[in-house]
Amino acid sequence: MQTRNPLLNDFADLMTDAFGAAQAVGEEAQAVFRAQADRLVADMDLVSREEYDAVKASLAEAHDQIAALEARLEKLEKAKKPATPRKPRASKAKTAATKSTD
Incomplete structure (x- = not known):
């Protein structure tokens, strides 16, 4: 026969x-932490994944070009x-000067 102890029942309920x-309390703390983390990320002005992928694709295209x-x-x-290398021409002034001295 089992006997029920009210003290143990009360302790189990407690x-x-x-x-x-x-x-x-743990779930509430987690929600508060998540909200603060989201606010911190929003304040950091980070790029979105879509923006990152678009810039990455543009860069790959530029590298290909x-x-x-x-x-x-x-x-x-x-x-x-x-x-073919040519002989440098004598300027007209030089040729005129050489003819007049001859």
Whole structure:
């Protein structure tokens, strides 16, 4: 035969209520912390993921264009034939001066 001890029943009920209250306090503390963290992030003026992805795509496109232009420049430089060096011409003043002294 089981006997019920009212003191133990009261103690069990008290512990159940205490655990429930502790859980509620923990959830409230978590909500307050999350609100403060959200406010801090908003004050930091961070970029959104969409903005970051857009800038990243634009940068990748710019890198591709730069690579294409570098390849085109290299091709043009290879295709350019070196000019044959010419003898420098004497200026008209020099030729006139040399003729008058002769």
